[in-house]
Amino acid sequence: MLTTSQAAKIVRDCIRFVSDFSGDINMGDQLQAVGIQSANSQRSLKIEISTNSEIGVPSENHTMSTGDFSFDETSQVSDVTSQVVRKAAPAGDETA
Amino acid sequence: MIRVLAAVTMLFVSAAVHAQGIKSCDAFDTPDHHWQVVCVFSPSADENSVPRLKAYLFDPVAGRIVPSVLADPSRDGFSLTMQEMLDPKRTYLVFAMGTTVQGKSSADVTNGKVTFHAATPADAGKTGAASATKQASALESVIANVQGAESKEKADLYFSGTIWAVGGQDWSWAGSVDLKIQRPFSVGNTRFDHQFGPSLTLQSSNDPSADPDSLKYGVQWSARLIGIHGRFKGMFAKEDLRMETTRDFSDRNFISETRFTFELPTLASARKNRRGYLEPFLGVEAGRNIEAPLATVDGTGRARPLAGVSFALAFTKVPHLQSISITSDYVRRWPLETELGYHADSKNVLHLTSVGTAPKDRVTSKINFMMKDWLGISFGHDYGSEPPAFKLIDNKLTLGLVIQAKFGSAKTAAK
Secondary structure, three states: OOOHHHHHHHHHHHHHHHHOOOOOOOOOOEHHHHOOOOHHHHHHHHHHHHHOOOOOHHHHOEEOOHHHOOOOOOOEHHHHHHHHHHHOEEOOOOOO | OHHHHHHHHHHHHHHHOOOOEEEEEEEEEOOOOOEEEEEEEEOOOOHHHHHHOEEEEEEOOOOEEEOEEEEEEEOOEEEEEEOOOOOOOOOEEEEEEOOOEOOEOOOOOOOOEEEEOOOOHHHHHHHOOEOOOOOOOHHHHHHHOOOOOOOOOOOOEEEEEEEEEEOOOOOEEEEEEEEEEEOOEEEOOOOOOEEEEEEEEEEEEOOHHHOOOEEEEEEEEEEEEEOOEOOEOOEEEEEEEEEEEOOOOOOEEEEEEEEEEEOOOOOOOOOOOEEEEEEEEEEEEEEEEEEOOOHHHOOOEEEEEEEEEEEEEEEEOOOOOOEEEEEEEEEEEOOOOOEEEEEEOOOOOEEEEEEEOOOEEEEEEEEEEEOOOOEEEEEEEEEEOOOOOOOOEEEEEEEEEEEOOOOOOHHHHOO
């Protein structure tokens, strides 16, 4: 189980990595406002959150799948953060 | 007692004020059986107001606040470490107060409330977490996860149909349909994100001047072959095995399309008043004709290198407007084998419009002027031709009214 702070940091770091967005990222921002607009950039965001060992969920010793996400460019940053909180499971947890 | 009164008061106040809300609350059964409730704000609270944050979990059936300890408070949310076991079959309410958003005090910016349904510990063992989301049937789950898409190119399911009747001695009906279905499934959990799925695209009309007459169906695979390296944002590959045919199946090609899309840095500004992207792509369509309306090209090979670009740009906070957005998709095909361009008239007589290997263009554009978030007008432009008939759409212009709104739900009301 990830805390809100951990999940929010993962989401913010991955958004910046994918989009190079330099401004403040607020939980209420739509993804397209912070550079996650095209279908491919949305897909990259899912991949980086799920698999990036330095800034993604694995950096907190958790796992999740790209298929766990459901968002588009009009979704808010908080939507993605909620999904990370909800779906990330501790690594090595065979029941997850 | 004071905390209970505060909780009840907050329940009434929070229903009327939605400036800041709790996006979600999820309950987790930790290994030591101390339930943990994790909540996410939307929007974020002011950093300097976080120390004043207070949050409670309220049991409306018992009419009491369940003892808990606030943990991990931040501008993005908080956790509650419960001091008692929670009953996953019950509905609990979480509320918070004390934070501010953009300097507005909590008297004006009230935290919202969230109802959550924690799963049973047995379910938690299966899922790793007790989710606030209701357990739903597979169909309900699919319906619940349906989201709007900004354009046809981005949609998994797209349908646009029009019918009209023309009076006279005999009424005649006409119509057009634009349909797209694709349902990719992720396979494995790697940085390539392999996705497979069926695809279907139909563009047809019995208005002769607006009929691409193109039906494509098959299976797709896609993956991100190259990841992000600095300013280069990755390369995606797509392989599409399909039949492309006219709607009466008189002209059919079996085609394998390989396409590589290159991701460039997005155009989002730090002030969030400008955003956009540019995605160039290269590819090739190769295959064989199965059946053609002319014997000379019947059974011949098909090979078409292609290149194009998808483009989007939007400006917000524009004077007198909410936003202006432009989207455009362009593709040019270079047939290496002789292909026909033709259309059928009302008596089903074919008229050749092109023969040979001349490049074929296709461009679709749309510009939206949004007066409000939910109201605007759109202008569209459509030009070019699609295989297999390569029937030319000669500058079709459209004008439309855009109304996009969503009705309140339990989820949105919680904001």
